[in-house]
Amino acid sequence: MFNIFVNLLRDVGVNPEIAKYIFEMILFILLIIIALILKLLADKILISILEKTAKNKKNKWFNNLIKSKFFKRLTHIIPLIFLYSMSPFFQLIRYIIRTGLNYYIILIIVMAIMAFLTSVNLFYNTLEISKKRPIKGLIQIIKIIIYCITAIIIAAHLLGKSPLAILGGIGAFTAILMYNISRCYCWLCIRHSNSF
Numbered sequence: 433m434f435n436i437f438v439n440l441l442r443d444v445g446v447n448p449e450i451a452k453y454i455f456e457m458i459l460f461i462l463l464i465i466i467a468l469i470l471k472l473l474a475d476k477i478l479i480s481i482l483e484k485t486a487k488n489k490k491n492k493w494f495n496n497l498i499k500s501k502f503f504k505r506l507t508h509i510i511p512l513i514f515l516y517s518m519s520p521f522f523q524l525i526r527y528i529i530r531t532g533l534n535y536y537i538i539l540i541i542v543m544a545i546m547a548f549l550t551s552v553n554l555f556y557n558t559l560e561i562s563k564k565r566p567i568k569g570l571i572q573i574i575k576i577i578i579y580c581i582t583a584i585i586i587a588a589h590l591l592g593k594s595p596l597a598i599l600g601g602i603g604a605f606t607a608i609l610m611y612n613i614s615r616c617y618c619w620l621c622i623r624h625s626n627s628f
Contacts, residue, residue, distance in 0.1 A: 456525050463518050467511035474507040493555055500550035505543040512536055535586060542582050546575055 482503050485494075497503060512533060519529050553571045556562050588594060 453524055456522050459521070460525065460529065463515060467514050470514055471507060471511045474510045475504060478507060479504055492558055493551075496551040496554040497548070499554060500547040502544060502547035502551055505540065505547050508536075508540045508543070512540065538582060538586065542578060545578060549575060 479498075483498060515529070516533055519526055519533070522529055549571050553568055556567050588597070
């Protein structure tokens, strides 16, 4: 099929190399559509089964996982596995696809962790101690830390540098920023004191 498509485009006057790229892009779009259908089916079938199971079990922890959409976020793994298994069929854009899928894996993991933390907070709120000692603020801090770590890892991969080098750069930038802010604050204080 690949050779037939390339030959058809070549007969029209398209460069064979460009024809290969066009074929792979069309194939990739078709696979994305199939992956989306798989995701919709997973949401319809698996999530409905889990929701029915949760109603029958009446387990608070399990119900909280469903409410926080933990399982719904995990269903992203199904189209991911499908697309990853199809990547060997590509020659020219294989690296781009696999790199994109690697970022998608990171995103799914982060989304699942966020949903799990939300379910922890929901479960904790059902306990008596939650009225005296809420943990919503702590959960939010943990989420921000995870988002920051994820952003650093992705940025380091995109720039081809170590995450520690990125952290060092952020640290140096923060130090310079704090120094300039403190100098501006001192200057404003001096001006304010001289005006009296």
